[in-house]
Amino acid sequence: MRLRNVPRAGEIIENSPLVVKTPEEYRGRWEEAFSRKAPLHIEIGMGKGRFIVEMARRHPEINYIGIEMQTSVLFRAVEKLQQEEPVSNLLFLCITAEKLEGVFAPGEVDQIYLNFSDPWPKDRHHKRRLTSREHLALYEKFLASEGCVEFKTDNEGLFRFSLEEAPAAGWELTFVSENLHEDPRMGENVMTEYEEKFSSKGQPIFKMVARRKA
Numbered sequence: 001m002r003l004r005n006v007p008r009a010g011e012i013i014e015n016s017p018l019v020v021k022t023p024e025e026y027r028g029r030w031e032e033a034f035s036r037k038a039p040l041h042i043e044i045g046m047g048k049g050r051f052i053v054e055m056a057r058r059h060p061e062i063n064y065i066g067i068e069m070q071t072s073v074l075f076r077a078v079e080k081l082q083q084e085e086p087v088s089n090l091l092f093l094c095i096t097a098e099k100l101e102g103v104f105a106p107g108e109v110d111q112i113y114l115n116f117s118d119p120w121p122k123d124r125h126h127k128r129r130l131t132s133r134e135h136l137a138l139y140e141k142f143l144a145s146e147g148c149v150e151f152k153t154d155n156e157g158l159f160r161f162s163l164e165e166a167p168a169a170g171w172e173l174t175f176v177s178e179n180l181h182e183d184p185r186m187g188e189n190v191m192t193e194y195e196e197k198f199s200s201k202g203q204p205i206f207k208m209v210a211r212r213k214a
């Protein structure tokens, strides 16, 4: 994602009640942050938030947390949402995936979405890919037993890598599609910003759902 230095990004995030500033304090009690008990679904690397905002609107019975490490990207989601109908079942965190063990207690998250994650094409960077076995092991520390990771990408190399990593980490593949938009099994599909961009150019969208072992 192309980044610009946006001076007002920090200020907008700092002043927004949508962004939880000290998420570690809610570890094991995210229900309090939402003032209700409900399943918790998270998106890691949400970008400008189109996917998670739409999911939260469509599924008011679920609590959603969007996670994005770049303030210069996250503030776009915050700014946009401030001009729209409020969503009470959605919060944002400005944090990297690698710190999430300190934010969520074991079993606290019911579902993880990874959309168009950075491919990290160099072999020596494979551990940084959000579908690497190292990251799957990290997700096991807070994902509910039999919880799933849903992953979409335009990047075939990252997709093939992910299809190997999940079983190697002991996860079960429950859905694999090499052309999601043409797949009769697609079901509900909320498009992300990147998905819109790539699919409008005619590129196939790959999707994998992996379930963690019980």
Ligand SMILES: C[S@@+](CC[C@H](N)C(=O)[O-])C[C@H]1O[C@@H](n2cnc3c(N)ncnc32)[C@H](O)[C@@H]1O
Pocket (backbone or CB within 6 Å): 001, 044, 045, 046, 047, 048, 067, 068, 069, 070, 073, 095, 096, 097, 098, 114, 115, 116, 117, 118, 192, 193, 194, 195
């Ligand atoms: C290619 S963009 C995709 C954005 C959005 N999910 C979409 O599909 O339109 C990937 C995003 O993930 C974020 N990201 C990458 N690695 C991350 C990490 N380790 N923790 C949190 N966010 C990350 C990047 O800052 C970037 O905004």
